[in-house]
Amino acid sequence: MAAAAVDDGETTARFEAEVRSWLAWCRALPKVELHAHLNGSARSSTLVELASGLGEKGLINFPEVQAILLKGDRSLAECFKLFDLIHLLTTDHNIITRITKEVIEDFAAENVIYLELRTTPKCNASVGMTKRSYVEAVLAGLKAVEAVQVISGSQENHKKVLGTTLSRPIIYVQLLLSIDRRESTEAAIDTVQLALDMRNCGVVGIDLSGNPWVGDWNTFVPALKLAREKGLRITLHCGEVPNPTEVQNMLLFQPERIGHACCLEESEWTSLLHSSIPVEVCLTSNMRTETVPVLQDHHFASLYKSKHPIVICTDDPGIFATDITREYALAAVCFGLKKANLQFLAQNAVRHIFADDKVQAELQKIFDAAAINPHEFTHRP
Numbered sequence: 230m231a232a233a234a235v236d237d238g239e240t241t242a243r244f245e246a247e248v249r250s251w252l253a254w255c256r257a258l259p260k261v262e263l264h265a266h267l268n269g270s271a272r273s274s275t276l277v278e279l280a281s282g283l284g285e286k287g288l289i290n291f292p293e294v295q296a297i298l299l300k301g302d303r304s305l306a307e308c309f310k311l312f313d314l315i316h317l318l319t320t321d322h323n324i325i326t327r328i329t330k331e332v333i334e335d336f337a338a339e340n341v342i343y344l345e346l347r348t349t350p351k352c353n354a355s356v357g358m359t360k361r362s363y364v365e366a367v368l369a370g371l372k373a374v375e376a377v378q379v380i381s382g383s384q385e386n387h388k389k390v391l392g393t394t395l396s397r398p399i400i401y402v403q404l405l406l407s408i409d410r411r412e413s414t415e416a417a418i419d420t421v422q423l424a425l426d427m428r429n430c431g432v433v434g435i436d437l438s439g440n441p442w443v444g445d446w447n448t449f450v451p452a453l454k455l456a457r458e459k460g461l462r463i464t465l466h467c468g469e470v471p472n473p474t475e476v477q478n479m480l481l482f483q484p485e486r487i488g489h490a491c492c493l494e495e496s497e498w499t500s501l502l503h504s505s506i507p508v509e510v511c512l513t514s515n516m517r518t519e520t521v522p523v524l525q526d527h528h529f530a531s532l533y534k535s536k537h538p539i540v541i542c543t544d545d546p547g548i549f550a551t552d553i554t555r556e557y558a559l560a561a562v563c564f565g566l567k568k569a570n571l572q573f574l575a576q577n578a579v580r581h582i583f584a585d586d587k588v589q590a591e592l593q594k595i596f597d598a599a600a601i602n603p604h605e606f607t608h609r610p
């Protein structure tokens with residue numbers, strides 16, 4: 230990755246070596262992931278395998294698709310073209326179930342103990358897919374996880390799982406349903422209704438995402454208001470590109486969290502700092518899409534200095550070839566954070582999850598137990 234304000238190979242190599250030196254410690258640190266898109270987190274190897282299958286059927290030009298899937302740097306506009314391509318590969322219910330299972334296992338392997346996974350429910354008549362059956366396929370993915378014990382759904386489910394003898398490490402997984410900025414008001418309301426219907430299955434909130442150059446804030450307000458009225462939590466992709474009116478409206482709406490906040494003008498920045506709305510920070514994503522020019526100048530530094538609530542997240546680890554461990558390591562190297570600072574950030578993220586107080590308390594216990602030996606983090610329930 231183009232690491233930072235670096236222009237020669239030697240500096241990049243030194244930077245990468247420093248990041249590498251943090252990886253083992255950051256991996257062992259228990260972590261909370263609050264901003265990860267399902268299809269953006271799918272393994273490249275799985276996507277290439279799926280593309281190869283379509284290639285064999287003569288439905289796509291496999292070498293061309295493979296090259297696009299494995300391309301390193303991509304602009305924000307290219308990302309959204311890539312998502313359309315990924316969605317062509319992941320249309321089937323079984324595939325959605327498979328990628329969900331793999332994504333959860335990948336996060337668990339990075340010692341994520343609480344994952345809020347977001348995804349856009351999709352209809353596809355050709356395979357009998359409705360928004361509801363799409364989410365059901367995601368839920369089947371939660372059940373299919375083998376490597377770790379997934380805790381999700383209602384409090385009763387939690388109690389049932391926690392009441393048994395656990396032979397595997399645990400990961401809490403909750404879902405956010407995303408509204409795509411291409412959608413109409415009606416389609417956005419459908420997604421909110423679905424989220425309400427599926428609350429007992431682990432849906433805890435609504436996200437607004439998609440190509441930030443597309444769509445108008447007012448289109449989504451009725452759906453977001455409905456979600457709020459009914460008690461769903463809301464996170465918005467905010468200020469990923471310059472759009473002062475929208476950013477102001479989003480901050481006035483007072484979502485429970487926002488993602489990115491890259492392109493805020495001074496007055497919006499002041500409003501954000503006054504608001505205390507937690508920011509989901511996605512360092513690699515912002516660098517790759519060039520919404521932030523240089524990692525060292527990322528607004529993380531300023532938010533951190535202002536003691537504004539921030540949560541380190543990945544966004545799309547699959548397409549940006551990163552993981553949550555690396556994002557913590559990047560924060561350490563770029564902003565001179567110490568182990569105690571990273572530990573504080575990881576634990577403090579628990580305060581900003583959308584699950585209820587009981588889950589927060591359970592997670593705090595895990596962090597407290599881990600903190601007893603901060604150099605090794607041997608505890609993993």
Ligand SMILES: CNc1ncnc2c1ncn2[C@@H]1O[C@H](COP(=O)(O)O)[C@@H](O)[C@H]1O
Nearest residue numbers: 266267268269312348349407438439440466
């Ligand atoms: C890079 N920054 C970003 N900005 C805005 N929206 C993004 C995004 N990254 C991902 N998405 C949103 O998530 C979808 C893919 O996951 P799901 O199909 O929902 O699981 C994308 O189509 C886009 O709508």
Ligand SMILES: [Zn+2]
Nearest residue numbers: 438466488544
């Ligand atoms: Zn995102």
